[in-house]
Amino acid sequence: MEWTDDAxxxxxxxxxxxxxxxTVLSPQHGRYAGLVRGGSGKSKRGILQTGNHVRSLWRxxxxxxxxxxxxxxxxxxxxxxxxxxxxxxALSSACAxxxxxxxxxxxxASVYHGLQIFLKALGHDDDWPIIYVxxxxxxxxxxxxxxxxxxxxSTGSNDDLIxxxxxxxxxxxxxxxxxxxxxxxxxxxxxxxxxxxxxxxxAADGVKLTGYFLNNHVYEEHGVNQPEARTRFVQALGRTAxxxxxxx
Numbered sequence: 277m278e279w280t281d282d283a284x285x286x287x288x289x290x291x292x293x294x295x296x297x298x299t300v301l302s303p304q305h306g307r308y309a310g311l312v313r314g315g316s317g318k319s320k321r322g323i324l325q326t327g328n329h330v331r332s333l334w335r336x337x338x339x340x341x342x343x344x345x346x347x348x349x350x351x352x353x354x355x356x357x358x359x360x361x362x363x364x365x366a367l368s369s370a371c372a373x374x375x376x377x378x379x380x381x382x383x384x385a386s387v388y389h390g391l392q393i394f395l396k397a398l399g400h401d402d403d404w405p406i407i408y409v410x411x412x413x414x415x416x417x418x419x420x421x422x423x424x425x426x427x428x429x430s431t432g433s434n435d436d437l438i439x440x441x442x443x444x445x446x447x448x449x450x451x452x453x454x455x456x457x458x459x460x461x462x463x464x465x466x467x468x469x470x471x472x473x474x475x476x477x478x479a480a481d482g483v484k485l486t487g488y489f490l491n492n493h494v495y496e497e498h499g500v501n502q503p504e505a506r507t508r509f510v511q512a513l514g515r516t517a518x519x520x521x522x523x524x
Contacts, residue, residue, distance in 0.1 A: 278334060280334075281331075286375040288325075304383055327370075356399040366398065376495075406473060413467075423446070425468045426447070428449040439460035440460065466478050466482075
């Protein structure tokens with residue numbers, strides 16, 4: 277059997293002398309792994325860089341087999357951010373998260389398309405950290421852990437929402453959350469206002485928020501930690517936010 281689809285390279289590791297085991301995310305087939313013959317060689321290594329958009333052909337004799345991939349480069353997203361360490365870390369983080377939380381061979385078209393939007397924004401949009409946070413929120417929703425910032429979990433009001441309940445994932449107003457604020461998570465303003473831009477501090481708070489729910493509802497459920505690529509990105513984004521604050 278075989279299929280052809282657009283795909284994003286999530287990971288690729290050497291297999292044998294010259295081949296690689298490559299995992300992609302495609303809109304119609306989800307997260308899929310396959311053998312790329314010659315994938316660790318010079319001619320194909322650049323195509324299989326994490327984050328690249330490819331046109332992929334998967335073939336196998338039986339559906340349950342690993343199968344083989346043939347990949348044709350469409351957009352080299354990774355090459356566009358090589359000179360920017362923070363953007364490169366963000367690319368690696370997004371792909372590592374998708375690679376570790378999505379079930380294998382199960383289509384999640386909205387996650388794929390959201391990741392494409394984020395990867396395109398990395399190359400030219402200064403608000404890419406905000407788009408990253410929103411992509412992770414969409415991913416949580418796709419996995420069944422959607423967060424709700426429309427009204428206060430305690431009062432039902434939609435005024436002065438500044439916290440998120442770590443238990444329910446719902447927004448909490450300033451007045452209702454005051455007695456418990458040490459146990460609540462900050463709600464970045466761009467999320468409650470559905471804004472398309474925000475500060476570095478907003479983005480740093482955003483990845484901490486999504487990270488909390490990824491850790492507690494996804495990774496810990498499977499007895500694993502979040503990918504190191506995400507940890508490095510969150511730490512670097514936090515340093516950027518702190519540096520921005522000091523300079524303003």
